[in-house]
Amino acid sequence: QIYAVVTLIPTGHVASYGQIADLAGLPGRARLAGKALKDSAGLDLPWHRVVRADGTLAFPAGSEKAREQREKLLSEGVTVNNMRADIKRYGWQPDLYTMLHKISS
DNA sequence: AGGTTGACGGTTG
DNA sequence: GCAACCGCCAACC
Numbered sequence: 134q135i136y137a138v139v140t141l142i143p144t145g146h147v148a149s150y151g152q153i154a155d156l157a158g159l160p161g162r163a164r165l166a167g168k169a170l171k172d173s174a175g176l177d178l179p180w181h182r183v184v185r186a187d188g189t190l191a192f193p194a195g196s197e198k199a200r201e202q203r204e205k206l207l208s209e210g211v212t213v214n215n216m217r218a219d220i221k222r223y224g225w226q227p228d229l230y231t232m233l234h235k236i237s238s
Numbered sequence: 239a240g241g242t243t244g245a246c247g248g249t250t251g
Numbered sequence: 252g253c254a255a256c257c258g259c260c261a262a263c264c
Contacts (some may be wrong), residue, residue, distance in 0.1 A: 148246085150244085150246055161247090162261095163247060164247090164259065164261085165260070167244075167246060168245080168260095171244090180239090183245075185245085185246065186246085187249055190245085198245085212240080
Protein backbone atom coordinates (compact mmCIF):
# COMPACT_ATOMS: atom_id res chain seq x y z
CA GLN A 134 0.00 0.00 0.00
CA ILE A 135 2.78 2.37 0.94
CA TYR A 136 4.63 1.81 -2.32
CA ALA A 137 1.43 2.41 -4.29
CA VAL A 138 0.90 5.80 -2.64
CA VAL A 139 4.50 6.84 -3.26
CA THR A 140 4.01 6.33 -6.99
CA LEU A 141 1.14 8.85 -6.83
CA ILE A 142 3.42 11.76 -5.95
CA PRO A 143 3.53 13.97 -9.08
CA THR A 144 6.88 14.84 -10.63
CA GLY A 145 8.13 18.11 -9.21
CA HIS A 146 6.27 17.65 -5.93
CA VAL A 147 7.00 16.14 -2.52
CA ALA A 148 5.02 14.41 0.24
CA SER A 149 5.82 13.60 3.88
CA TYR A 150 6.24 10.17 5.46
CA GLY A 151 3.19 10.90 7.59
CA GLN A 152 1.00 11.72 4.59
CA ILE A 153 2.16 8.56 2.81
CA ALA A 154 1.32 6.39 5.81
CA ASP A 155 -2.00 8.16 6.25
CA LEU A 156 -3.13 7.64 2.66
CA ALA A 157 -1.93 4.04 2.83
CA GLY A 158 -4.42 3.44 5.63
CA LEU A 159 -1.82 3.62 8.41
CA PRO A 160 -2.54 6.90 10.27
CA GLY A 161 0.15 7.97 12.70
CA ARG A 162 2.70 5.47 11.48
CA ALA A 163 5.17 7.66 9.61
CA ARG A 164 8.04 5.56 10.91
CA LEU A 165 6.58 2.49 9.24
CA ALA A 166 6.56 4.36 5.94
CA GLY A 167 10.24 5.08 6.47
CA LYS A 168 10.93 1.43 7.25
CA ALA A 169 9.07 0.35 4.13
CA LEU A 170 11.12 2.69 1.95
CA LYS A 171 14.36 1.50 3.51
CA ASP A 172 13.40 -2.04 2.51
CA SER A 173 12.35 -0.87 -0.96
CA ALA A 174 15.96 -0.42 -2.12
CA GLY A 175 16.11 -1.77 -5.64
CA LEU A 176 12.46 -1.18 -6.52
CA ASP A 177 11.64 1.51 -9.06
CA LEU A 178 9.98 4.14 -6.88
CA PRO A 179 10.16 7.97 -6.74
CA TRP A 180 11.54 7.68 -3.18
CA HIS A 181 13.30 11.04 -3.50
CA ARG A 182 9.93 12.82 -3.39
CA VAL A 183 9.36 11.71 0.20
CA VAL A 184 10.66 14.11 2.85
CA ARG A 185 9.96 14.91 6.49
CA ALA A 186 6.84 16.85 7.49
CA ASP A 187 8.90 20.05 7.70
CA GLY A 188 10.54 19.46 4.33
CA THR A 189 13.97 18.38 5.54
CA LEU A 190 15.59 15.35 3.91
CA ALA A 191 15.63 12.30 6.20
CA PHE A 192 19.24 11.37 5.44
CA PRO A 193 22.11 12.78 7.49
CA ALA A 194 23.37 16.04 5.94
CA GLY A 195 26.48 15.48 3.90
CA SER A 196 25.74 11.78 3.31
CA GLU A 197 25.80 10.31 -0.17
CA LYS A 198 22.07 9.52 -0.20
CA ALA A 199 21.20 13.03 0.92
CA ARG A 200 23.25 14.50 -1.94
CA GLU A 201 21.54 12.16 -4.41
CA GLN A 202 18.05 13.02 -3.19
CA ARG A 203 18.75 16.75 -3.30
CA GLU A 204 20.04 16.43 -6.85
CA LYS A 205 16.99 14.49 -8.05
CA LEU A 206 14.62 17.03 -6.51
CA LEU A 207 16.48 19.99 -7.97
CA SER A 208 16.34 18.36 -11.42
CA GLU A 209 12.55 18.25 -11.07
CA GLY A 210 12.37 21.90 -10.17
CA VAL A 211 11.89 21.50 -6.43
CA THR A 212 13.91 24.13 -4.56
CA VAL A 213 15.99 22.70 -1.74
CA ASN A 214 17.71 25.10 0.65
CA ASN A 215 19.98 23.82 3.40
CA MET A 216 18.74 20.24 2.89
CA ARG A 217 15.11 21.36 3.21
CA ALA A 218 12.58 21.16 0.37
CA ASP A 219 10.15 24.06 0.01
CA ILE A 220 7.12 22.16 1.30
CA LYS A 221 5.01 25.31 1.02
CA ARG A 222 5.19 25.37 -2.74
CA TYR A 223 5.91 21.79 -3.75
CA GLY A 224 4.07 19.82 -1.07
CA TRP A 225 0.69 18.21 -1.64
CA GLN A 226 -1.97 20.92 -1.77
CA PRO A 227 -4.82 20.43 0.77
CA ASP A 228 -7.48 19.85 -1.88
CA LEU A 229 -5.47 17.17 -3.67
CA TYR A 230 -4.60 15.56 -0.38
CA THR A 231 -8.23 15.26 0.76
CA MET A 232 -9.22 14.04 -2.68
CA LEU A 233 -6.67 11.22 -2.55
CA HIS A 234 -7.78 10.47 0.98
CA LYS A 235 -11.35 10.04 -0.21
CA ILE A 236 -10.33 7.79 -3.11
CA SER A 237 -8.15 5.54 -0.98
CA SER A 238 -11.00 4.98 1.48
C1' DA B 239 10.94 -10.50 28.70
C1' DG B 240 13.19 -5.86 28.63
C1' DG B 241 16.03 -2.37 26.28
C1' DT B 242 17.44 -0.22 21.92
C1' DT B 243 16.74 1.70 17.47
C1' DG B 244 15.16 4.15 13.75
C1' DA B 245 14.22 7.21 5.63
C1' DC B 246 8.92 10.27 11.83
C1' DG B 247 6.01 14.00 13.98
C1' DG B 248 3.87 17.24 17.31
C1' DT B 249 4.84 20.17 21.48
C1' DT B 250 7.36 23.05 24.26
C1' DG B 251 10.81 26.37 25.89
C1' DG C 252 13.96 29.24 13.94
C1' DC C 253 16.07 25.73 16.67
C1' DA C 254 16.82 22.11 19.91
C1' DA C 255 15.44 19.18 23.37
C1' DC C 256 11.85 16.05 24.65
C1' DC C 257 8.30 12.71 24.24
C1' DG C 258 4.95 9.47 21.80
C1' DC C 259 4.93 6.11 18.40
C1' DC C 260 5.60 0.86 16.85
C1' DA C 261 7.80 -3.02 14.67
C1' DA C 262 12.08 -5.16 14.25
C1' DC C 263 16.19 -6.50 16.55
C1' DC C 264 19.40 -7.51 19.89
